[in-house]
Amino acid sequence: MGSYTFGAIDIGSNAIRLLITTVEEYPDQVEFKKSAFLRVPIRLGEDVFTQGAVSDQKRERMCEAMEGFAHIMRAYGVQDYRAYATSAMREAKNGPEITDYIRQKSGIAIEIISGQLEADTIFANGLVDILAADKTYLYVDVGGGSTEVIVYSNRTKVEARSFALGTVRILSDAVDKEEMKRFKKWLSAIGKKYQPTTIIGSGGNINKAQKLLNKKDRENITRSELDMLYRYIKSFSFAERVHTMRLATYRADVIVPAMKLFLTVCNQCGIEEIVVPKMGLSDGIIRTLYAQHKGSGA
Template identity: 55%
Template sequence: MKRDTFGAIDIGSNAIRLLINYVERYEDGLLEYKKAAFVRVPIRLGDDVFLRGGVSGAKAEALCDAMQGFAALLRAFSVRAWRACATSAMREAANGAEVVELIRNCSGISVEIIDGETEADMIYAAGGLKERLDPSKTYLYVDVGGGSTEIVVYAEGRKVEARSFRLGTVRIFSGAESPEEWTRFEEWLREVAARWHPSGIIGSGGNINKLHKMLEKKSRECIRAKELTALYNRLRAMSVQQRMEQLYLNQSRAEVIVPALRIFTEVMYLCRIDTVSVPRMGLADGIIHELYRQYGEE
């Protein structure tokens, strides 16, 4: 058995995450990805960016503090390779390049700002879903983040369409989304439904993972539309404080879980889809898998 250690940093609109994985390869070719460390810091960059257009000094300072800690952990675990990627909030921040330079100067970590389609492709590949899906059917891969939602259409075993929308949980909670973007979202989904007739959704993101757990689903079991709709109606009738107290959610999750439910239920309704499967993979997992393909197979 051979073991490599890889690290991934996901700088999202709601939280930043560090994942360190051991990747073990056995003589028979079997691969195992084992979590060595995971740290999540809810900095909420989207609060600044979606309302004011840039990252504030206070958020930038908190981001640097966290990244310095992440850099120390990467060194402590002696990772073979690592990669840091930033998504929607940093894509839209007027001072995004300045913040990237600040992070590099304070921590030594170089951050890449990636587009929505790249983000979705990396998460999808991490789940190993291509080998498990029925090539005769069409699926929607839906990744709901803090600042944006990425949707990829897979038909005949390949990607045929992809679109990114400025509809994310932090953006919606902050009231920073536009009615025009909702219209664009709905019109495109109706076109996709008419053209491709998707039969299922593959859900990605911290909120759908949390919902999967709240509904006490077994690994890889699907969530049905009626279950999500019932949970959406229940949670949106509660205040943030009630969600925290009654459902034991932290404040950040209690604020953004209802916007996430809104997006998923809209996709299911507009495309007439009854199930969401949840592989419980995120961007950090996708980065780890890509790093292994680049370095671990050498």
């Protein structure tokens, strides 16, 4: 038995997040307890998807966030961490230069990971523990720059794909039309082959949709409910979403394309329900760190 404190940094196209989790080992179980969570909406994708690189201004904002995260992790006594950068940093021509700069300034080592490793890390987030053995699910994580889809059948990952389709990319009008065609074609094939019944939704936008629909934790969202909410929010201007609906400015624009992507998955695969367990890449990083430490005998 023991206790560990780990940190997970997720550098996405829309926001940068820090999750600190304490892992407590008991005789009969292991508990993952979230100690802190911070989110900074920097939107690296706005630069990368239109200009091909991270601007100096956003580089400095990112560095400030990383320096802050480093201080917070020390204050919490974090024993180990991983910092993963996804879609925007994968495509930024100055990505390696940015990671070197931030390591020199903050001491944080950032790894720019592939879409496949992103999907594999998400798979490690403990999600399999809540899956029914006799059902097929699609885990769908809609980010700022990409959408990850993992197919689970009989509680086993059978297929996974990463598509360059994300909310910030869509808002920046930087989506390859052929990528959307590939997305829909692949989903249709998956629907016919596996006949999935449920989407497991991941990302801040589907979490917010669940709240707006007054759903309890892990209470299902139906396709018709999500479609109704999508049409309702879309009918408001950005200013109205902020002032009338009280959405945060960083959420008021991206939530619309996010819901559209989830509805696309529903429609292409004939799925009628979405469950939102609030697990993602950061949770997968924590689980991976714990497994590595146990494997090394730490």
